[in-house]
Amino acid sequence: MIIALDLDGTIYDEGIGLYPSARKVFSLLKDHRVYIITDRVETREHVSRRINHLIKPDYILTPVFISRTIVSKYKTFYAIANKEFISVLSQYSKFSEKAEVVFVGFTRKLTFKSLTCAFHNLINGADFYVTSLDKAYLSNNELVPGTGYIVASLEYISGKKPNVLGKPSPNYLNYIFKRESIKSKDVVVIGDNPETDGKIAKNKGVDYLHVDKHNILDKIKHYLKK
Numbered sequence: 001m002i003i004a005l006d007l008d009g010t011i012y013d014e015g016i017g018l019y020p021s022a023r024k025v026f027s028l029l030k031d032h033r034v035y036i037i038t039d040r041v042e043t044r045e046h047v048s049r050r051i052n053h054l055i056k057p058d059y060i061l062t063p064v065f066i067s068r069t070i071v072s073k074y075k076t077f078y079a080i081a082n083k084e085f086i087s088v089l090s091q092y093s094k095f096s097e098k099a100e101v102v103f104v105g106f107t108r109k110l111t112f113k114s115l116t117c118a119f120h121n122l123i124n125g126a127d128f129y130v131t132s133l134d135k136a137y138l139s140n141n142e143l144v145p146g147t148g149y150i151v152a153s154l155e156y157i158s159g160k161k162p163n164v165l166g167k168p169s170p171n172y173l174n175y176i177f178k179r180e181s182i183k184s185k186d187v188v189v190i191g192d193n194p195e196t197d198g199k200i201a202k203n204k205g206v207d208y209l210h211v212d213k214h215n216i217l218d219k220i221k222h223y224l225k226k
Contacts, residue, residue: 002180003029004173004200006191007038007047008137010211015140018051019213026054028220035176036060037189039132039147039166039196041085041105061172063131063165064088067103070129070165074100078121080114080150081105081131097121104154104162105131106147115153122158130162134196168199173206188223190216 008014011022026034036055040047043064044057064085071077072092078099079086085105086095093101102118122128134146151162165171173187180186188207191197201208211219 001032002176002182002187003032003034004037004176004187004189004206005029005034006189006193006197007036007040007051009192010190010197010213010216012051013139013141014137015142018054021213021217022051022054024217025220028217028224033180034059035172037167037172037191037200038062039134041082041107041131041147043084043088046084061175063105066165066171066175067129067131068092071101071103074127077101077103078118078126079103079105080107080110080118082107082109085131099126101127101129102154103129103131104147104150106134107150110150115150118154119157122154122160128154128158128160128162129165131164132166132196133162133164133168167196168203170200170204173200173204177204190220 011019011025038047040062041064042062044060044062047060047062048057071089074093076096076099077089077093079089097117099121102121130151131147133148133151135148136143137146184205188209189197189201190209190211192212194210198208209219209223
C-alpha cells in the first residue's frame with residue numbers, strides 16, 4: 001500500500017517540531033511505501049531535515065518540487081514567496097518585475113510593493129500559480145494565517161483564478177501514481193485537513209483517513225486491520 005502522509009498538524013508543528021506520536025506512526029507504516037505530501041514552501045531536503053530524516057527527500061513532495069517543471073516553460077517569473085522558493089525558481093527561469101508568470105508562496109514579508117507588482121503582471125496577462133490555498137496552519141499549537149490570504153487578495157483585485165501547485169490539486173498523487181504504477185485502491189491519504197487532504201483524495205478517487213495528533217495511531221491501526 002502507498003501512504004500519502006500530511007505533515008503540518010498531522011505529525012509536525014512548525015513551532016514545536018515532531019509530535020511525540022510521529023516515530024510510532026512511521027513504525028506502524030514500516031511495511032508500506034510512505035510519501036510525505038506537504039504544502040510547506042521548502043525543498044524536499046529541507047523538509048527531511050525538519051523531521052530528522054525519518055524519510056528520504058526522494059519520498060517528500062512539496063510545491064517547490066512541483067514548480068520546477070512549470071517555471072522552466074517561462075523566460076521570466078515574478079514571485080511573492082520566501083527566499084528558498086525564489087532561489088529554486090531562479091535555477092530554471094529569470095526573476096523579473098515584468099514577468100510571464102507569477103508564483104505565490106507563503107511569506108511573512110509581504111509588502112504593498114510586491115503585491116502591486118504581482119497585480120500588474122496578472123492584469124497584463126501573466127499566468128498565476130500558487131503553492132496552496134490554505135487559510136491557516138498550526139504553529140505552536142495556534143492557528144496562524146496561511147498562503148491563502150495573499151492568494152485571495154490577488155485573485156480578488158486581478159479577477160484571475162490561480163493554478164494550485166499543492167493540495168488539493170492532484171499534482172502530488174499524479175506524481176505518485178506515475179512513479180509507482182499503481183491503482184486507486186492501493187493508496188490512502190492520511191491528514192488532518194478535509195479541505196486539502198480530503199479533497200486531494202476525493203479528486204483522485206483514493207481513501208482518506210482523517211486524523212489529528214491525538215487519534216492518529218488508533219486510526220491507522222484500525223485502518224490497517226481492514
